[in-house]
Amino acid sequence: MAQNQDRAAQAAVAAHYGMLLGIQSPWEVKRVQLQLDEKKVELALAHDSALPVRCPHCQRVCARHDHAPERQWRHLDVMQFTTIIRARTPRCHCPEHGVGTIAVPWAEPHGRFTLFFEAFAVEVIRASRSLTQACDLLRLDWHAVQEIMARAVERGLLRRSTEEVRRVGLDEKSFGRGQDYVSLLTDHDGRRVLEVVPGRDLPSAVKLWESLPDSQRARVEAATMDMGANFAAATRQAAPLADIVHDRFHVSKLLGEAVDKVRREEHRRLLQKGDESLTGTKYHWLQGAALEGEPALAFSALCERNLKTARAWAHKETFVEFWAQPDMAAGQAFFAEWFRAARRSKLDPLKKVALTLKEHLTGLLNYFVHPITNALTEGFNSKIQAIKADARGFRRFANYRTRILFFCGKLDLAPDLPAFLTH
Ligand SMILES: [Zn+2]
Known part of the structure; x- marks a missing residue:
């Protein structure tokens, strides 16, 4: 009697989980096993042996061959219990494609997680401050998180359109x-x-x-x-x-490097004469007009002296106006004037950058057609x-690429959820 009641209760729990997870014919929840100490619930699913199976390649209804070995998939937690689905998937025999394991509606062919879990994991990873935090929240190691991200990026790249890229x-x-x-x-x-x-x-x-x-x-x-x-x-x-x-950022960087070369050389010569004016000023010349307070005062005092570094810096600052010219003709005229002054400056590093810029003038002037x-x-x-x-594994190029595309690719990353599971 008690045994019958147990069996009835088991069946009710199984049916309840089936509903909760949206498991439908031809699949059925056969058994629910609670492991309280591990906070884990395992659901054994079975495929109705009376119903037909379809070839995973051509969808044709085929003869049953046998069952693949049991596999498991992690599903969304239910009441904070790690939820595992276990099943032996039928294999069919297609006259055209041979023996193949049929597709299951809850997961992608080689995934270790259900589609719902992957969709949830993608959101968690996206919202996390770091991969370490995502690993903690999902109770997964970084290999598994990396695997979910890689699949998400692959999915996103397949769906992505680059038609509009100009x-x-x-x-x-x-x-x-x-x-x-x-x-x-x-x-x-x-x-x-x-x-x-x-x-x-x-x-x-x-x-x-x-x-x-x-x-x-x-x-x-x-x-x-x-x-x-x-x-x-x-x-x-x-x-x-x-x-x-x-x-323009690269141009500004080159000019900044030229100013720094002039500074280093001048600093060396001044030190020989016991003059420490340029000590500790490297970043002043990089920030220049953006300085505030005491450093700004010290900097303008430096600029008033007839230092080579100050002259090099002035050429660099003047070049900023190039980008503000109204059109290509004005840009060209501005450049010609700046170039003449820079070439007469007697500051070798600056003269060298001026030549580089002249060699690339077409690409510089194109800025007035495409201000990007x-x-x-x-x-x-x-x-x-x-x-x-963050986390580990970034030194492998493939992982690094996956993470950049995951976070900066604006891809549609989540798996498609089967309609009957999302009702
Ligand atoms: Zn087939």
């Missing part, structure tokens, strides 16, 4: 311990990272471009980049119709810094 940015980032580099392709208008490839040489840059289909590459109007040879050569090769726009910069990539820096600082 203005892109090419940029490099250091990666791992800082010895290796990756190249990034960004979409200025969509404000997203499109692709990441290892390296920063010409083949890498070509590969980066080739992540866009031929027909779409031909519609890209402009690409921002530094003044190095590789990105420009790759653009001429892979997207010859795109205008090359040299990025790699500021977007710079904006991703803090996000990417956080990705690098």
Whole structure:
């Protein structure tokens, strides 16, 4: 009698879980096993042997062959209990495709988690401050989290459209311990990272471009980049119709480096005469007009002396106005004047940068047709810094790429939930 009651209660609990999880014919919850000490509930599912099975490749109704070994999937927690689904999936025999395991409605073919769990995990990872926090919340190790992210990115890339991409940015980032580099392709208008490839040489840059289909590459109007040879050569090769726009942040960086070279040399000469005026001023010259308070006063006193460093700095500051010119003709006139002054400056590092800029003048003037910069990539820096600082595994390129595309790719990441489970 008691045994019958037990069996009836078991059946009721199984039916209840079936409803809760949306399990429907031909699947059925056979058994529910609670493990209180582990805070875990395991559901054994079975496929109704009277109902037909379909080939996973062509959906044709086929003969049953046998069952695959038992597998398990982690599902959403129920009342804070880790919930595991176990099942032996029938295998069918298709005249065309041979023996195959039928698809289950709750998971993707090789996933270890149900679609619901993956959808939830994607949200948790997206909302977490760090991968470590996501691992804690999901009670998963970082390998599993990385696996969920990789699948999500794959899904997102399949669904992504790049039809509208017209203005892109090419940029490099250091990666791992800082010895290796990756190249990034960004979409200025969509404000997203499109692709990441290892390296920063010409083949890498070509590969980066080739992540866009031929027909779409031909519609890209402009690409921002530094003044190095590789990105420009790759653009001429892979997207010859795109205008090359040299990025103003890179120009400013080159000019900043020239000022610093002048400062270091002058500092050395002043020290020989016992003059310590330039000691500790490296960052003053980088920040310049942005300084406040005491450093600002000290800086303007420095500027009033006839220092080479102050002259180099003035040339750099003047160049900022280049970007504010109303059109290309005005930009060209401004540049000619700035260039003459810089070449007469007798400051070798500055004269050298002036020549580099002149060699890249077309790409600089293209800014007046396409006023875009790699500021977007710079904006991703803090996000990417956080990705690098976080958890383990970022030194492997594939993991790094997955994380950048997961957080900066604006991809549609969640799995499609089967209609009967979402009612
Ligand atoms: Zn088939």
